[in-house]
Amino acid sequence: MRFFSITAAAILAAASSAQASQYLVRNWCDKDMFLTFANSTTTTTDLVLPAKLAFLSPIAGEGNSVGVANQPGQYWNALGWKAVFGFTSKDGSLWWSLSDLVGDPIAPGTVNVTSSGTREDVCEHATDYMGGVHGCADNGVTLTFNLCSQNA
Numbered sequence: 001m002r003f004f005s006i007t008a009a010a011i012l013a014a015a016s017s018a019q020a021s022q023y024l025v026r027n028w029c030d031k032d033m034f035l036t037f038a039n040s041t042t043t044t045t046d047l048v049l050p051a052k053l054a055f056l057s058p059i060a061g062e063g064n065s066v067g068v069a070n071q072p073g074q075y076w077n078a079l080g081w082k083a084v085f086g087f088t089s090k091d092g093s094l095w096w097s098l099s100d101l102v103g104d105p106i107a108p109g110t111v112n113v114t115s116s117g118t119r120e121d122v123c124e125h126a127t128d129y130m131g132g133v134h135g136c137a138d139n140g141v142t143l144t145f146n147l148c149s150q151n152a
């Protein structure tokens, strides 16, 4: 995984003209965060996303999730606090959700997920963990997951 400054990652995301959708995770927090990636075939546990850095990745396949914890060892721990950003690309549609489990690892900070593509907010947005499932056409969408966001 390659990390970029938060600004550089946003510029790269906007420059991508491919039809494929992508997601961007930006760690605005003052501390490192621990990310766990899971789908039906692969899991990667506790990858460090350093403070003030970001990464960009394509969206492909079903049942993908990026879990965020504020310490290592929390994601697979039943009592660990985690935020879970889930997304699926299937039959030309893109679906995503944001939830937390056990507790909010970003508190007292806030999170959001925003979307852009053919227009701003093309796949809706969330500023808390209770927005349920959002969907749109899977057409060059960028979903941005902001940790320690400044919500509008």
Ligand SMILES: *[C@@H]1O[C@H](CO)[C@@H](O)[C@H](O)[C@H]1NC(C)=O
Binding pocket: 038, 039, 040, 041, 042, 060, 061, 062
């Ligand atoms: C699971 O994620 C890995 C790593 O991103 C990816 O290479 C693989 O294609 C994904 N599997 C499915 C079934 O989407």
Ligand SMILES: *[C@@H]1O[C@H](CO)[C@@H](O)[C@H](O)[C@H]1NC(C)=O
Binding pocket: 028, 112, 113, 114, 125, 127, 146, 148, 149, 150, 151, 152
């Ligand atoms: C989401 O967070 C980013 C980064 O702090 C902020 O610029 C943006 O306005 C926020 N969006 C919403 C809808 O709150």
